[in-house]
Amino acid sequence: MTPARLAGVLAPVVTPFAADLSPDPVRYLRHCKWLLANGCSGLAAFGTNSEANSLSVDERMVLLEQLVQGGVPASSLMPGTGMCALTDSVRLTRHAVALGCAGVLMLPPFYYKGVSDEGLYRNYAEVIERVGDSRLRLYLYHIPPVAQVGISLALIERLLKRYPVAVAGIKDSSGDWNNTQAVLEAYANQDFDVFAGSEVFLLQNLRAGGVGCITANANVNPAAIDRLYRGWRTRDAERMQAEVSAIRSVLQQYPMIAALKAAIAHYARDPGWATLRPPLVELTTGQYSALTNELASRGFDMRGLGA
Amino acid sequence: MTPARLAGVLAPVVTPFAADLSPDPVRYLRHCKWLLANGCSGLAAFGTNSEANSLSVDERMVLLEQLVQGGVPASSLMPGTGMCALTDSVRLTRHAVALGCAGVLMLPPFYYKGVSDEGLYRNYAEVIERVGDSRLRLYLYHIPPVAQVGISLALIERLLKRYPVAVAGIKDSSGDWNNTQAVLEAYANQDFDVFAGSEVFLLQNLRAGGVGCITANANVNPAAIDRLYRGWRTRDAERMQAEVSAIRSVLQQYPMIAALKAAIAHYARDPGWATLRPPLVELTTGQYSALTNELASRGFDMRGLGA
Numbered sequence: 001m002t003p004a005r006l007a008g009v010l011a012p013v014v015t016p017f018a019a020d021l022s023p024d025p026v027r028y029l030r031h032c033k034w035l036l037a038n039g040c041s042g043l044a045a046f047g048t049n050s051e052a053n054s055l056s057v058d059e060r061m062v063l064l065e066q067l068v069q070g071g072v073p074a075s076s077l078m079p080g081t082g083m084c085a086l087t088d089s090v091r092l093t094r095h096a097v098a099l100g101c102a103g104v105l106m107l108p109p110f111y112y113k114g115v116s117d118e119g120l121y122r123n124y125a126e127v128i129e130r131v132g133d134s135r136l137r138l139y140l141y142h143i144p145p146v147a148q149v150g151i152s153l154a155l156i157e158r159l160l161k162r163y164p165v166a167v168a169g170i171k172d173s174s175g176d177w178n179n180t181q182a183v184l185e186a187y188a189n190q191d192f193d194v195f196a197g198s199e200v201f202l203l204q205n206l207r208a209g210g211v212g213c214i215t216a217n218a219n220v221n222p223a224a225i226d227r228l229y230r231g232w233r234t235r236d237a238e239r240m241q242a243e244v245s246a247i248r249s250v251l252q253q254y255p256m257i258a259a260l261k262a263a264i265a266h267y268a269r270d271p272g273w274a275t276l277r278p279p280l281v282e283l284t285t286g287q288y289s290a291l292t293n294e295l296a297s298r299g300f301d302m303r304g305l306g307a
Numbered sequence: 308m309t310p311a312r313l314a315g316v317l318a319p320v321v322t323p324f325a326a327d328l329s330p331d332p333v334r335y336l337r338h339c340k341w342l343l344a345n346g347c348s349g350l351a352a353f354g355t356n357s358e359a360n361s362l363s364v365d366e367r368m369v370l371l372e373q374l375v376q377g378g379v380p381a382s383s384l385m386p387g388t389g390m391c392a393l394t395d396s397v398r399l400t401r402h403a404v405a406l407g408c409a410g411v412l413m414l415p416p417f418y419y420k421g422v423s424d425e426g427l428y429r430n431y432a433e434v435i436e437r438v439g440d441s442r443l444r445l446y447l448y449h450i451p452p453v454a455q456v457g458i459s460l461a462l463i464e465r466l467l468k469r470y471p472v473a474v475a476g477i478k479d480s481s482g483d484w485n486n487t488q489a490v491l492e493a494y495a496n497q498d499f500d501v502f503a504g505s506e507v508f509l510l511q512n513l514r515a516g517g518v519g520c521i522t523a524n525a526n527v528n529p530a531a532i533d534r535l536y537r538g539w540r541t542r543d544a545e546r547m548q549a550e551v552s553a554i555r556s557v558l559q560q561y562p563m564i565a566a567l568k569a570a571i572a573h574y575a576r577d578p579g580w581a582t583l584r585p586p587l588v589e590l591t592t593g594q595y596s597a598l599t600n601e602l603a604s605r606g607f608d609m610r611g612l613g614a
Contacts, residue, residue, distance in 0.1 A: 021393065048419075054392050054416065054418075055392050056392045056394045056398075057363070057364075059394060084360045084361060084391075085360065085362050085366070086328065086361060086584055087362070087363045088363045109361065109585070111417065112355075112361075112587060113452070113453055115587065116586075116588060119586035119587055119588045120585070120586050122585035122588070123585035126328070126585060145420070146418065146419065146420055147418075148420075148455060149586070278416070278426050278427070279415065279416045279419055279422040279423075279426035279427050279429070279430045279456070280419060280426055281425050281426045
């Protein structure tokens with residue numbers, strides 16, 4: 001059975017690490033459950049903000065299994081499975097589909113730069129063919145500011161034409177609304193689901209035919225982003241958009257992943273949450289205080305987090 | 308026992324693939340032996356030009372073991388072991404040291420961009436500490452045009468101060484002679500071995516205190532590059548440099564890895580060599596003809612390759 005398509009607010013779940021830098025499955029499961037209970041309709045585990053690219057293939061597979069065994073419905077999961085090595089992407093994708101995940105979010109191979117659409121097409125086509133499972137729902141992950149290698153409209157066109165069922169949508173983290181709009185205009189009517197890569201574009205995306213957002217800040221502000229998602233047709237929509245964008249503007253003054261973990265550490269009263277794996281580093285003490293003070297001054301809270 | 312430090316001409320060995328895109332150990336071993344018999348003093352297996360970033364950790368480990376079992380001396384090997392995930396870098400590095408490799412060539416973690424020297428320091432320090440083996444000789448891999456994340460002089464300084472034995476040198480593939488020169492001036496007198504990332508800079512590098520080059524074209528033109536290495540103090544040096552640079556200029560009109568594989572396929576009379584893994588693609592038929600015709604017109608050959 002194929003799980004229903006995901007829509008709404010998805011969090012690229014931040015990955016907690018123990019003091020020895022190993023992934024911490026207990027904190028991870030607790031945070032995933034808090035997210036699903038507080039506005040997230042799904043979890044894009046192993047996204048950029050998850051430090052997924054600092055995890056090995058085996059570490060990802062073990063964490064994903066622990067989530068499902070711990071009671072997180074696989075039908076809420078859209079794990080990241082796009083790696084530099086084709087064989088790794090196949091292995092992770094096959095594993096996610098076998099677990100019953102609703103979809104996978106797939107980076108292009110990102111080490112080699114200036115690669116052709118032909119090469120990227122072959123990469124995605126090989127993964128789809130090798131996984132060979134009709135349950136596969138693949139979301140393309142377009143994040144040129146980080147991956148440097150992007151997903152062009154011509155590539156989407158070609159993949160959709162050949163694999164109209166498996167290729168289910170895209171996360172557009174280009175930060176460029178013109179690109180999101182072009183994708184929506186070209187493919188939203190072809191059962192191709194467009195997620196904005198930031199809640200800053202959520203209202204625009206929904207008005208133009210998109211299905212939601214997959215956004216870093218859903219890790220800390222899921223309820224308010226979900227209210228905007230549910231209320232986007234109401235007259236409060238602009239105000240709700242302004243409110244979630246204002247909270248984002250506080251966090252993005254800092255390195256984003258470190259800021260998300262600092263906020264969780266603060267509201268969960270759990271300093272261990274602030275740990276990052278190299279090459280990323282935690283906020284300085286001064287940054288930590290400035291961030292948490294500014295959030296407090298805006299009445300921000302993460303209710304039930306430390307419970 | 309610690310193998311002697313490598314110097315001279317090292318090839319980032321191109322990795323042959325079978326028709327099903329799996330690594331081909333037979334062609335690989337044969338090419339490695341040809342390289343060592345024809346001018347290469349060492350093999351930087353799993354470099355950028357090896358499509359190493361399109362291989363899984365397990366695929367690399369298996370290939371490396373097959374090389375050693377097949378008679379390639381571990382003392383000639385400097386495999387690439389720098390991955391995005393710390394745990395992968397540790398696993399590959401530990402494996403290479405256990406096999407007796409002369410060194411490892413280590414990319415910084417390259418997915419996250421704009422990372423700090425502190426984060427990169429922690430990455431390399433964690434690898435060195437976790438491997439925990441006095442035989443480790445680590446060469447930093449600076450290739451900002453591809454990895455986007457580079458190795459600053461301040462980072463070298465800090466690593467050399469803390470790990471003066473383990474941190475053995477650098478491959479500078481910045482393409483910026485000013486950077487190579489600055490590294491040489493600062494650290495060449497501290498038992499820190501500087502390899503140019505292209506034979507185009509070999510003579511300059513040797514004159515300024517460097518120890519050799521690790522270069523794509525050593526896959527196809529090792530003997531001539533090695534003659535320059537051995538003869539750099541002779542009055543023929545400038546002419547030899549011009550000759551190897553001229554051959555490079557032919558190949559680099561094309562995507563480099565595809566061009567190297569096309570040249571090998573041609574001279575080995577083995578079309579299978581031209582296969583690349585996605586996201587890279589082989590030369591077009593027209594490019595293949597143009598490249599091989601131009602090489603032939605210059606009297607270029609790869610003697611003994613198909614034997």
